[in-house]
Amino acid sequence: AQSVAQPEDQVNVAEGNPLTVKCTYSVSGNPYLFWYVQYPNRGLQFLLKYITGDNLVKGSYGFEAEFNKSQTSFHLKKPSALVSDSALYFCAVRDNSAGGGNKLTFGTGTQLKVEL
Protein backbone atom coordinates (compact mmCIF):
# COMPACT_ATOMS: atom_id res chain seq x y z
CA ALA A 1 0.00 0.00 0.00
CA GLN A 2 1.19 3.51 -0.73
CA SER A 3 1.29 6.27 1.85
CA VAL A 4 2.40 9.84 2.44
CA ALA A 5 3.62 11.39 5.65
CA GLN A 6 3.70 15.09 6.41
CA PRO A 7 5.33 15.15 9.83
CA GLU A 8 4.50 18.77 10.67
CA ASP A 9 0.93 19.87 11.29
CA GLN A 10 2.01 23.50 11.14
CA VAL A 11 5.03 25.44 9.93
CA ASN A 12 5.63 29.03 10.97
CA VAL A 13 8.04 31.28 9.08
CA ALA A 14 8.75 34.99 8.87
CA GLU A 15 8.09 36.78 5.60
CA GLY A 16 11.21 36.93 3.48
CA ASN A 17 12.72 33.82 5.04
CA PRO A 18 13.03 30.51 3.21
CA LEU A 19 10.40 27.90 3.89
CA THR A 20 10.36 24.11 3.78
CA VAL A 21 7.34 21.84 4.09
CA LYS A 22 8.34 18.23 4.54
CA CYS A 23 6.93 15.14 2.85
CA THR A 24 8.00 11.51 2.79
CA TYR A 25 6.34 8.75 0.83
CA SER A 26 6.10 5.00 0.50
CA VAL A 27 5.26 3.12 -2.69
CA SER A 28 6.17 -0.29 -3.99
CA GLY A 29 6.95 0.95 -7.49
CA ASN A 30 7.93 4.21 -9.13
CA PRO A 31 6.39 7.32 -7.58
CA TYR A 32 4.69 10.25 -9.19
CA LEU A 33 4.69 13.02 -6.58
CA PHE A 34 2.54 16.11 -6.31
CA TRP A 35 2.07 19.18 -4.16
CA TYR A 36 -1.26 20.96 -3.82
CA VAL A 37 -2.24 24.10 -1.90
CA GLN A 38 -5.63 24.80 -0.35
CA TYR A 39 -6.74 28.26 0.70
CA PRO A 40 -9.66 28.68 3.14
CA ASN A 41 -13.00 27.58 1.70
CA ARG A 42 -11.40 26.68 -1.61
CA GLY A 43 -10.55 23.50 -3.49
CA LEU A 44 -7.05 22.13 -3.97
CA GLN A 45 -4.80 23.92 -6.43
CA PHE A 46 -2.01 22.06 -8.22
CA LEU A 47 1.47 23.48 -7.48
CA LEU A 48 3.98 21.10 -9.00
CA LYS A 49 4.79 17.49 -9.76
CA TYR A 50 7.67 15.08 -10.19
CA ILE A 51 7.35 12.41 -12.86
CA THR A 52 10.89 11.72 -14.02
CA GLY A 53 14.06 13.59 -14.89
CA ASP A 54 15.56 16.38 -12.81
CA ASN A 55 15.15 15.88 -9.11
CA LEU A 56 14.46 19.58 -8.59
CA VAL A 57 11.11 20.61 -10.00
CA LYS A 58 9.78 24.13 -10.19
CA GLY A 59 6.14 25.06 -9.92
CA SER A 60 3.68 27.88 -9.45
CA TYR A 61 4.18 30.97 -7.28
CA GLY A 62 7.94 30.44 -6.93
CA PHE A 63 7.66 27.07 -5.21
CA GLU A 64 9.99 24.18 -5.92
CA ALA A 65 10.43 20.68 -4.60
CA GLU A 66 13.30 18.24 -4.52
CA PHE A 67 12.82 14.53 -5.13
CA ASN A 68 15.20 12.40 -3.08
CA LYS A 69 14.85 8.71 -3.90
CA SER A 70 17.20 7.43 -1.23
CA GLN A 71 15.36 9.30 1.50
CA THR A 72 11.93 8.82 -0.14
CA SER A 73 11.26 12.50 0.34
CA PHE A 74 9.73 15.29 -1.71
CA HIS A 75 10.06 18.45 0.36
CA LEU A 76 8.41 21.67 -0.80
CA LYS A 77 10.57 24.81 -0.69
CA LYS A 78 10.48 28.49 -1.45
CA PRO A 79 13.48 30.85 -1.11
CA SER A 80 11.49 33.79 0.23
CA ALA A 81 8.10 33.34 1.88
CA LEU A 82 5.19 35.74 1.46
CA VAL A 83 2.27 36.33 3.82
CA SER A 84 0.01 35.30 0.93
CA ASP A 85 1.63 31.84 0.95
CA SER A 86 -0.20 31.09 4.19
CA ALA A 87 -2.42 28.12 3.40
CA LEU A 88 -2.78 24.36 3.81
CA TYR A 89 -0.34 22.29 1.76
CA PHE A 90 -0.85 18.68 0.72
CA CYS A 91 1.68 16.22 -0.62
CA ALA A 92 0.38 13.31 -2.70
CA VAL A 93 1.85 10.19 -4.31
CA ARG A 94 0.77 7.87 -7.08
CA ASP A 95 2.31 4.49 -7.74
CA ASN A 96 3.23 4.49 -11.40
CA SER A 97 4.11 0.83 -11.64
CA ALA A 98 1.93 -1.76 -13.31
CA GLY A 99 -0.70 -2.79 -10.86
CA GLY A 100 -0.29 0.45 -8.94
CA GLY A 101 -3.95 1.16 -9.46
CA ASN A 102 -3.55 4.77 -10.57
CA LYS A 103 -4.59 5.88 -7.10
CA LEU A 104 -3.50 9.23 -5.69
CA THR A 105 -2.91 9.17 -1.95
CA PHE A 106 -2.72 12.40 0.04
CA GLY A 107 -0.96 13.30 3.23
CA THR A 108 -2.79 14.89 6.13
CA GLY A 109 -1.66 18.38 5.23
CA THR A 110 0.65 21.03 6.70
CA GLN A 111 -0.65 24.44 7.66
CA LEU A 112 1.85 27.10 6.62
CA LYS A 113 1.70 30.41 8.45
CA VAL A 114 3.85 33.26 7.20
CA GLU A 115 4.06 36.24 9.52
CA LEU A 116 5.32 39.79 9.05
Next chain:
Amino acid sequence: EAGVVQSPRYKIIEKKQPVAFWCNPISGHNTLYWYRQNLGQGPELLIRYENEEAVDDSQLPKDRFSAERLKGVDSTLKIQPAELGDSAVYLCASSLVGLLTGNTIYFGEGSWLTVV
Protein backbone atom coordinates in the same frame (compact mmCIF):
# COMPACT_ATOMS: atom_id res chain seq x y z
CA GLU B 1 -10.12 27.41 -20.19
CA ALA B 2 -12.69 26.65 -17.51
CA GLY B 3 -11.67 24.49 -14.61
CA VAL B 4 -13.67 21.84 -12.84
CA VAL B 5 -17.08 23.25 -11.97
CA GLN B 6 -19.08 22.04 -8.99
CA SER B 7 -22.47 22.91 -7.57
CA PRO B 8 -23.80 23.69 -5.11
CA ARG B 9 -20.89 25.26 -3.25
CA TYR B 10 -22.63 25.02 0.10
CA LYS B 11 -25.48 22.86 1.33
CA ILE B 12 -27.06 22.49 4.77
CA ILE B 13 -29.56 19.67 5.21
CA GLU B 14 -31.20 17.79 8.02
CA LYS B 15 -30.15 14.22 8.67
CA LYS B 16 -32.03 11.58 6.74
CA GLN B 17 -32.61 13.99 3.85
CA PRO B 18 -31.15 13.38 0.40
CA VAL B 19 -28.55 15.58 -1.26
CA ALA B 20 -26.95 15.65 -4.68
CA PHE B 21 -23.80 17.26 -6.01
CA TRP B 22 -23.01 17.99 -9.63
CA CYS B 23 -19.68 18.21 -11.39
CA ASN B 24 -18.53 19.30 -14.83
CA PRO B 25 -14.90 18.31 -15.49
CA ILE B 26 -12.30 20.09 -17.57
CA SER B 27 -13.10 19.70 -21.25
CA GLY B 28 -11.34 16.69 -22.75
CA HIS B 29 -10.45 15.05 -19.45
CA ASN B 30 -11.36 11.40 -19.58
CA THR B 31 -11.00 10.60 -15.89
CA LEU B 32 -13.26 12.00 -13.19
CA TYR B 33 -12.92 11.61 -9.43
CA TRP B 34 -15.02 12.27 -6.39
CA TYR B 35 -13.09 12.82 -3.16
CA ARG B 36 -14.29 13.49 0.35
CA GLN B 37 -12.31 15.75 2.65
CA ASN B 38 -13.04 15.83 6.35
CA LEU B 39 -11.97 18.80 8.43
CA GLY B 40 -8.25 18.83 9.02
CA GLN B 41 -7.59 15.84 6.79
CA GLY B 42 -6.46 15.13 3.27
CA PRO B 43 -8.90 14.14 0.52
CA GLU B 44 -9.92 10.49 0.28
CA LEU B 45 -11.08 8.92 -2.95
CA LEU B 46 -14.72 7.85 -3.14
CA ILE B 47 -14.98 6.87 -6.79
CA ARG B 48 -13.02 7.17 -10.03
CA TYR B 49 -14.44 7.08 -13.53
CA GLU B 50 -12.60 6.46 -16.74
CA ASN B 51 -14.98 7.78 -19.36
CA GLU B 52 -18.34 6.33 -18.32
CA GLU B 53 -16.99 3.37 -16.36
CA ALA B 54 -16.55 3.42 -12.61
CA VAL B 55 -13.16 1.72 -12.31
CA ASP B 56 -12.60 2.22 -8.58
CA ASP B 57 -15.53 2.57 -6.20
CA SER B 58 -14.10 0.51 -3.38
CA GLN B 59 -14.30 3.39 -0.90
CA LEU B 60 -17.83 4.47 -1.79
CA PRO B 61 -20.36 3.61 0.97
CA LYS B 62 -22.79 1.97 -1.36
CA ASP B 63 -25.62 1.66 1.11
CA ARG B 64 -26.25 5.41 0.96
CA PHE B 65 -23.97 6.87 -1.70
CA SER B 66 -24.43 6.60 -5.44
CA ALA B 67 -22.76 8.23 -8.40
CA GLU B 68 -23.15 8.37 -12.12
CA ARG B 69 -21.34 9.89 -15.05
CA LEU B 70 -23.65 10.48 -17.93
CA LYS B 71 -22.18 10.27 -21.44
CA GLY B 72 -18.71 10.31 -19.94
CA VAL B 73 -18.80 14.01 -19.10
CA ASP B 74 -20.80 15.44 -16.17
CA SER B 75 -21.21 13.52 -12.97
CA THR B 76 -23.52 13.53 -9.97
CA LEU B 77 -22.89 12.22 -6.48
CA LYS B 78 -25.91 11.47 -4.32
CA ILE B 79 -26.31 10.72 -0.64
CA GLN B 80 -29.57 9.23 0.57
CA PRO B 81 -30.23 9.38 3.44
CA ALA B 82 -27.59 11.74 4.81
CA GLU B 83 -26.08 11.14 8.24
CA LEU B 84 -24.36 13.57 10.60
CA GLY B 85 -21.01 11.98 9.80
CA ASP B 86 -21.38 12.86 6.13
CA SER B 87 -20.60 16.51 6.87
CA ALA B 88 -17.51 17.17 4.79
CA VAL B 89 -16.27 18.79 1.61
CA TYR B 90 -17.00 16.79 -1.52
CA LEU B 91 -14.37 17.48 -4.14
CA CYS B 92 -14.73 16.66 -7.78
CA ALA B 93 -11.58 16.41 -9.89
CA SER B 94 -10.57 15.44 -13.38
CA SER B 95 -7.46 14.43 -15.27
CA LEU B 96 -6.22 13.43 -18.68
CA VAL B 97 -4.45 10.13 -18.46
CA GLY B 98 -1.20 10.09 -20.38
CA LEU B 99 2.52 9.51 -20.00
CA LEU B 100 3.44 13.16 -20.43
CA THR B 101 0.71 14.56 -18.21
CA GLY B 102 1.62 12.41 -15.25
CA ASN B 103 -2.10 12.17 -14.79
CA THR B 104 -2.19 15.47 -12.91
CA ILE B 105 -5.50 15.81 -11.11
CA TYR B 106 -7.26 19.17 -11.10
CA PHE B 107 -9.84 19.92 -8.45
CA GLY B 108 -13.00 21.95 -8.33
CA GLU B 109 -13.84 24.37 -5.54
CA GLY B 110 -15.74 21.71 -3.61
CA SER B 111 -19.24 21.27 -2.29
CA TRP B 112 -19.38 21.95 1.44
CA LEU B 113 -22.01 19.77 3.12
CA THR B 114 -23.30 20.29 6.63
CA VAL B 115 -25.77 17.75 8.01
CA VAL B 116 -27.67 18.92 11.09
